[in-house]
Amino acid sequence: MVQSGIVLDELMTEDQARPHLKPHLEAMRRCVEDGWAEWHRVVGASAGMGVASPTSRANLVYDFVSTRLEQYFESVGVPTSRRRRFLTASIGEGSIEVRVKKFSHPRRLTTSGIPTFQRREIEHQETTLDGMAVTHVTVGYYPDEIGHGLDVVAVACSYGRKLLWSIDLREDGTIASTPVPLKPLDDLDGPTLRSTRPRPEAQKDAEGQ
Numbered sequence: 585m586v587q588s589g590i591v592l593d594e595l596m597t598e599d600q601a602r603p604h605l606k607p608h609l610e611a612m613r614r615c616v617e618d619g620w621a622e623w624h625r626v627v628g629a630s631a632g633m634g635v636a637s638p639t640s641r642a643n644l645v646y647d648f649v650s651t652r653l654e655q656y657f658e659s660v661g662v663p664t665s666r667r668r669r670f671l672t673a674s675i676g677e678g679s680i681e682v683r684v685k686k687f688s689h690p691r692r693l694t695t696s697g698i699p700t701f702q703r704r705e706i707e708h709q710e711t712t713l714d715g716m717a718v719t720h721v722t723v724g725y726y727p728d729e730i731g732h733g734l735d736v737v738a739v740a741c742s743y744g745r746k747l748l749w750s751i752d753l754r755e756d757g758t759i760a761s762t763p764v765p766l767k768p769l770d771d772l773d774g775p776t777l778r779s780t781r782p783r784p785e786a787q788k789d790a791e792g793q
Contacts, residue, residue: 594717595741596680598749601719604676605739605751611656612723613753616684616737619649620725624732641731642686650684653723680719682739687724693740693747695722723753 623645627633636644650671657664663674673682688696719741726736740750 595743595748596719598741598751601676601680601721601741601749602751604680605721608657608660608662608675609739609751609753612653612739613737615652615656616649616723616725616753617734619645619652620727620734622648645686645725646684649723649725653684678718679716680721682721682723685722685724687722687726687736687738687740690726690736692745693722693724693726693736693738693750694742694745695724 623641626644627636653673654664654671657673665672665674671684674680675682685695687693721739721741723739724736725734725738727733728735737753738750739753741748
C-alpha cells in the first residue's frame with residue numbers, strides 16, 4: 585500500500601521502534617499520569633471546573649502532559665518542536681515522531697480531531713526525512729467511564745484508522761534504564777489516579793470479540 589510515496593512496509597514495526605522508545609517509556613507513563621492527576625487537582629481547587637466539557641478537559645490534560653513531556657525530552661537531549669502549540673518529539677535521529685493525544689477508543693487506540701493538513705499527514709504517515717519514512721506514534725490515554733481514572737496509557741502506531749502496533753505503558757518491561765530526570769511543575773497532592781475497572785482486554789474477552 586502506498587500513500588503519497590510512503591510504503592506501509594517502510595514504517596517501523598514494534599520490534600524496530602522499541603529500542604528507540606524503551607529509554608523513554610517510563611517517563612512517558614509518568615508524564616501522562618501526572619498530567620491527569622494535575623487535572624484532578626485543578627478540579628478539586630475550583631468547583632466550577634467540575635462542569636467542564638470533555639473537550640475542555642482534554643485540552644487542559646494535553647497542556648499538563650505535553651509540558652511535562654517537553655521538559656523531560658529537553659532534559660535528555662531529544663529534539664522537540666511546537667507547531668500551532670502541538671508538541672512533537674523526534675527520536676531515533678528523526679526516524680520516530682512522538683505526539684500526545686487522548687485516544688477516542690480504548691482498544692483501537694484511534695484519535696479524533698479537526699482534519700487539518702497536519703493531522704492528515706500524521707494519520708497517514710506521510711512524512712519523510714531524506715527520503716526515509718518517518719514513523720509517527722502517539723503517547724495517549726483513555727479515561728474510565730466516570731472520568732476518574734485512566735483505563736489506558738499507551739504508545740500507539742496507526743495508519744489511517746488501522747492500529748499497526750501498540751505498547752502498554754503499564755505493562756512490565758517499560759522501566760527506563762536510567763533515572764528519569766523529570767522537572768515537576770510543582771508538587772502533586774495524593775497518589776496517581778488509576779481506574780479500578782477491568783482492562784479493555786478483559787472486557788474484550790468477556791464480550792467474546
